[in-house]
Amino acid sequence: MIRVALVDDQPLFRGGIAMILASQSDIEVVAQESSAHDLLDMVRDAAPDVILMDVRMPGVDGITATAGLIAAHGDRSPKVLVLTTFDVDEAAASAIEAGASGFVLKDAQPEFLLASIRAVAAGNQVVAASATRQLFERHRARQSSPGPEFERLTPREREILVRAAAGLSNAEIADAEVLSEATVKTHISRILAKLDLRDRVQLVVYAYENGLV
Known part of the structure; x- marks a missing residue:
């Protein structure tokens, strides 16, 4: 319920x-x-x-x-x-x-x-x-490129970040990246932790504000 x-x-x-x-x-x-x-x-x-x-x-x-x-x-x-x-x-x-x-x-x-x-x-x-x-x-424009926290991400994590910010589901990311959904979920969790983001909404905001999508 x-x-x-x-x-x-x-x-x-x-x-x-x-x-x-x-x-x-x-x-x-x-x-x-x-x-x-x-x-x-x-x-x-x-x-x-x-x-x-x-x-x-x-x-x-x-x-x-x-x-x-x-x-x-x-x-x-x-x-x-x-x-x-x-x-x-x-x-x-x-x-x-x-x-x-x-x-x-x-x-x-x-x-x-x-x-x-x-x-x-x-x-x-x-x-x-x-x-x-x-x-x-309209609401972005605080900075045009990611800060040093972005460097903590691996190349694969950066790819998944952009795909998630573009609105792809875990299943769609898994197909695009040739990974299992469980692996994508793990990557998303690591991305959120490394960027100190609360959830995928903040991930989308981060991507737009930093010109990643």
């Missing part, structure tokens, strides 16, 4: 999403909040696996809330799936950099939202929205 919490300041939208989620046998809505002011208390009391969070809310926005959640819980934090109205929204990119596992448009089809929740609950990321490339290209 995937435990989901909803954080959105629009009651009608929040209620509609809750009804969709409640219709699924493997998803349980454990909390609903109209703001992120008491997010840490909600996480402590409801213990959600995934938080659907509006990126733009009065008071504490989704970016600040996500950053605070990651700072408080680190790798044990619930996964955050950001909800945004605009397909090109720099706030969504900022939330991903803060630690969110991806973003979904509010007008997405219910099937896509459900698949996205299941994906992030399983430890994957949702970074395949049509505007992802524009988002990261």
Whole structure:
């Protein structure tokens, strides 16, 4: 059972999403909040696996809330799936950099939202929205080439980093690199450790910011 919490300041939208989620046998809505002011208390009391969070809310926005959640819980934090109205929204990119596992448009089809929740609950990321490339290209530009940490990667790890950042799954990388999926998974774990990245979303951000894709 995937435990989901909803954080959105629009009651009608929040209620509609809750009804969709409640219709699924493997998803349980454990909390609903109209703001992120008491997010840490909600996480402590409801213990959600995934938080659907509006990126733009009065008071504490989704970016600040996500950053605070990651700072408080680190790798044990619930996964955050950001909800945004605009397909090109720099706030969504900022939330991903803060630690969110991806973003979904509010007008997405219910099937896509459900698949996205299941994906992030399983430890994957949702970074395949049509505007992802524009988002990261607009939000990058801190440096044009990788720093010394990139030198820690082996040539094979650099190839896998670029393929993963381009959106390939482990199975697709395994086919391209003539490796087993288990070996690819091991390489991905080593890449994240060497670059001090939390997950594949941050890997994508790193690749875009450093001109690798």
